[in-house]
Amino acid sequence: MSTVENTPLLTVEQLVVEYPSKKFRAKPFRALTDINISIGRGETLGLVGESGSGKTTLGRAILGLAPVTAGKISFEGKDISHATRKDRRVLSRELQVVFQDPYTSLNPALEIGDILAEPLGVQGMEAAQAKKRVKELLDQVGLPSDAINRLPREFSGGQRQRVAIARALALSPKLIVCDEPVSALDLSTQARVLDLFLQIQKDTGVSYLFVSHDLDVVRHISHRVAVMYHGEIVEQGPAGVVTTDPDHPYTQRLLLASPVPDPDRQEQRRADRHRLLEAQRMQHEQAGVPA
Numbered sequence: 040m041s042t043v044e045n046t047p048l049l050t051v052e053q054l055v056v057e058y059p060s061k062k063f064r065a066k067p068f069r070a071l072t073d074i075n076i077s078i079g080r081g082e083t084l085g086l087v088g089e090s091g092s093g094k095t096t097l098g099r100a101i102l103g104l105a106p107v108t109a110g111k112i113s114f115e116g117k118d119i120s121h122a123t124r125k126d127r128r129v130l131s132r133e134l135q136v137v138f139q140d141p142y143t144s145l146n147p148a149l150e151i152g153d154i155l156a157e158p159l160g161v162q163g164m165e166a167a168q169a170k171k172r173v174k175e176l177l178d179q180v181g182l183p184s185d186a187i188n189r190l191p192r193e194f195s196g197g198q199r200q201r202v203a204i205a206r207a208l209a210l211s212p213k214l215i216v217c218d219e220p221v222s223a224l225d226l227s228t229q230a231r232v233l234d235l236f237l238q239i240q241k242d243t244g245v246s247y248l249f250v251s252h253d254l255d256v257v258r259h260i261s262h263r264v265a266v267m268y269h270g271e272i273v274e275q276g277p278a279g280v281v282t283t284d285p286d287h288p289y290t291q292r293l294l295l296a297s298p299v300p301d302p303d304r305q306e307q308r309r310a311d312r313h314r315l316l317e318a319q320r321m322q323h324e325q326a327g328v329p330a
């Protein structure tokens with residue numbers, strides 16, 4: 040086996056993330072302290088914790104959306120903690136994201152075919168080849184090929200999340216940060232979308248960082264689970280071993296966790312989506328692809 044194959048796909052070492060305070064001269068807010076995790080190829084690390092424990096911040100730091108105050112994030116052995124915008128453009132082929140809310144993560148004005156072709160066009164794929172790839176992607180996520188000419192509003196929440204997953208898969212990434220991707224769906228739809236994530240991993244070998252406030256969801260999908268509390272990882276182990284004992288303090292805290300983030304953080308997520316879409320649009324312009 041080569042060195043690259045032996046190296047974990049992603050390692051996070053002694054990561055600290057601080058957000059600047061909105062109050063004048065106030066100390067920055069430390070959202071993450073001394074985070075150490077790794078994710079292997081084809082592996083799912085579930086990240087669970089109560090609301091505000093720092094799960095989204097960790098995903099954001101990996102995606103380059105939250106500042107790395109100290110520590111190191113490496114992808115395939117390369118330090119990406121302070122990657123430039125150019126580096127991030129290259130990384131976006133390997134590192135993708137699926138957000139929680141399927142109702143706001145898709146551009147409502149674009150047909151599904153265009154939403155899926157966008158990342159392919161950015162990477163310079165010719166129209167005919169992109170069309171073929173879009174059909175493959177729809178098939179892979181269990182949507183009919185006539186979805187190409189339809190708008191997001193014509194689909195249910197579960198179907199829209201399938202479109203978001205297809206878009207994340209378009210460039211065959213190695214890691215997908217899944218930030219509460221089933222929390223907005225009803226229980227039976229959740230189960231079907233989780234099965235889709237598992238099937239995709241079996242077929243492609245993609246790795247997931249799977250963020251959820253729901254321990255059952257995380258245990259179902261993950262090989263290993265990390266439990267966060269107040270910006271730290273307080274427990275980490277194989278999915279079957281992490282406790283669901285109702286008397287365990289972390290479990291109690293998880294049971295109390297609210298699935299609905301506070302308005303400030305919802306606003307931040309909207310801003311993240313906007314930034315990522317904006318970055319895609321700029322890449323489009325630079326590649327000379329008409330919008």
Ligand SMILES: Nc1ncnc2c1ncn2[C@@H]1O[C@H](COP(=O)(O)OP(=O)(O)OP(=O)(O)O)[C@@H](O)[C@H]1O
Nearest residue numbers: 058068070089090091092093094095096300301304
């Ligand atoms: N942009 C920001 N500026 C300042 N503080 C922030 C910012 N984003 C998050 N925080 C704070 O960092 C902490 C961790 O937030 P984060 O969204 O990562 O938690 P979470 O575990 O994902 O919560 P939830 O499950 O509710 O989404 C919280 O105290 C939050 O208020």
